[in-house]
Amino acid sequence: MYSRSQQLFSRAQQSIPGGVNSPVRAFKQVGGTPLFIKKAKGAYLYDEDGNQYIDYIASWGPMILGHAYEPIVEAIREKVYDSTSYGAPTELEIEMAELIKSMVPNVDLIRMVSSGTEACMSAIRLARGYTGRNKIIKFEGCYHGHADSFLVKAGSGVATFNIQTVPGVTAGVSADTLTCAYNDLAAVQQLVEANKGEVAAIIVEPVAGNMGCILPQPGFLEGIRSLCDAEGIVFIFDEVMTGFRLAPGGAQEKLGINADLVTYGKVIGAGMPVGAFGGKRAIMECIAPLGNVYQAGTLSGNPVAMIAGFTLLNELKAKPEIFAQLEEKTAYLHKGLDEVLSASNVEYSINRLGSMISVHFGKHAVVDFSTAAACNIEQFKTYFHHMLRSGIYLPPSAYESWFLNNALSYEDLDKTIQATNAFVS
Numbered sequence: 001m002y003s004r005s006q007q008l009f010s011r012a013q014q015s016i017p018g019g020v021n022s023p024v025r026a027f028k029q030v031g032g033t034p035l036f037i038k039k040a041k042g043a044y045l046y047d048e049d050g051n052q053y054i055d056y057i058a059s060w061g062p063m064i065l066g067h068a069y070e071p072i073v074e075a076i077r078e079k080v081y082d083s084t085s086y087g088a089p090t091e092l093e094i095e096m097a098e099l100i101k102s103m104v105p106n107v108d109l110i111r112m113v114s115s116g117t118e119a120c121m122s123a124i125r126l127a128r129g130y131t132g133r134n135k136i137i138k139f140e141g142c143y144h145g146h147a148d149s150f151l152v153k154a155g156s157g158v159a160t161f162n163i164q165t166v167p168g169v170t171a172g173v174s175a176d177t178l179t180c181a182y183n184d185l186a187a188v189q190q191l192v193e194a195n196k197g198e199v200a201a202i203i204v205e206p207v208a209g210n211m212g213c214i215l216p217q218p219g220f221l222e223g224i225r226s227l228c229d230a231e232g233i234v235f236i237f238d239e240v241m242t243g244f245r246l247a248p249g250g251a252q253e254k255l256g257i258n259a260d261l262v263t264y265g266k267v268i269g270a271g272m273p274v275g276a277f278g279g280k281r282a283i284m285e286c287i288a289p290l291g292n293v294y295q296a297g298t299l300s301g302n303p304v305a306m307i308a309g310f311t312l313l314n315e316l317k318a319k320p321e322i323f324a325q326l327e328e329k330t331a332y333l334h335k336g337l338d339e340v341l342s343a344s345n346v347e348y349s350i351n352r353l354g355s356m357i358s359v360h361f362g363k364h365a366v367v368d369f370s371t372a373a374a375c376n377i378e379q380f381k382t383y384f385h386h387m388l389r390s391g392i393y394l395p396p397s398a399y400e401s402w403f404l405n406n407a408l409s410y411e412d413l414d415k416t417i418q419a420t421n422a423f424v425s
């Protein structure tokens with residue numbers, strides 16, 4: 001069933017570290033051979049052995065309308081003939097910035113980059129430059145890309161592989177990154193008090209997606225917002241996962257809380273390498289060439305990447321019912337999974353907001369990294385492989401959110417619920 005993927009994985013390991021270009025793809029937590037994908041269309045992935053899968057990763061979020069979405073494919077095809085890059089400004093970049101501002105009203109200025117990592121790394125540098133302070137606060141299990149400052153108690157692959165300290169990140173850098181538990185407002189207040197006048201920024205995933213899906217408890221983000229206002233700290237929403245997924249205006253709109261700076265990735269590029277950071281004018285004006293906080297990129301605002309993201313965001317803006325449809329589908333899946341799991345003797349909890357959802361095997365509510373880590377990873381492994389054999393491709397780690405795409409049919413969701421039922425019965 002996986003023979004060609006197995007061959008390709010052996011071959012890949014001869015010339016690519018671990019056979020993959022990003023660690024979680026290696027299936028290390030769940031075991032087995034990663035699938036080598038040949039193509040995808042709509043809600044389905046096709047591997048090199050010709051197997052078809054219902055896709056719950058959606059390239060970790062970007063393919064929100066499904067794979068090879070016709071208007072995006074066409075827009076790229078048309079654009080690419082004009083050259084793949086100029087290294088000079090284009091009108092399309094203005095249109096992209098204007099479109100983002102129209103969807104996210106509190107973004108005054110926005111700078112395009114090429115990944116979520118770059119967006120978060122730049123936002124932190126900017127917050128430090130703006131405030132003249134060094135320290136940042138992040139939350140255990142939150143992932144903000146692989147820049148040095150963020151690899152302290154990080155989520156996603158860092159958690160999946162149980163890496164405690166990352167070799168290569170200097171103690172000096174780590175010392176400026178303070179951490180506390182997600183949803184623990186009192187701990188944030190204490191950290192700020194103990195480091196008075198030294199904290200430049202608090203960065204958070206407004207809905208966490210890199211330790212499974214974890215919702216902010218009422219008052220958590222609101223409390224940080226007031227604290228940041230009182231202490232002159234820059235509040236950064238890392239919306240790389242949630243941006244343009246939870247609502248046209250992302251988590252800010254969905255939760256009704258404004259950040260000072262926002263970072264984007266994933267959906268913003270429709271599957272092309274795109275990230276962005278933006279926010280309040282007074283802060284964004286510190287970025288070069290307006291200010292001295294240096295940040296640059298040879299391929300930033302790349303025309304082919306921009307037309308892909310622009311076409312997708314335009315579609316999302318023109319048809320806001322897409323968000324309601326996605327949410328209905330995810331709620332339907334939630335209800336179906338809940339029914340079959342509650343009828344079994346499996347201990348579980350399901351977290352969901354909008355089109356982000358995750359199933360945790362354990363009897364406790366999952367509200368932060370330690371409760372996520374206390375779940376039964378072995379059971380997740382068997383569940384993952386059972387689902388894969390049933391033609392359903394879940395994220396290959398218990399520490400990742402599932403991402404629904406709007407090409408999924410109710411029949412696909414029913415199949416997913418039935419396969420879960422077969423797993424527990």
Ligand SMILES: *Cc1c(COP(=O)(O)O)cnc(C)c1O
Pocket residue numbers: 115116117118120143144145146205209210238239240241265266275
């Ligand atoms: C994926 C992710 C990043 C990193 O984005 P890359 O494009 O992989 O560099 C940062 N923050 C969050 C919340 C993410 O989910």
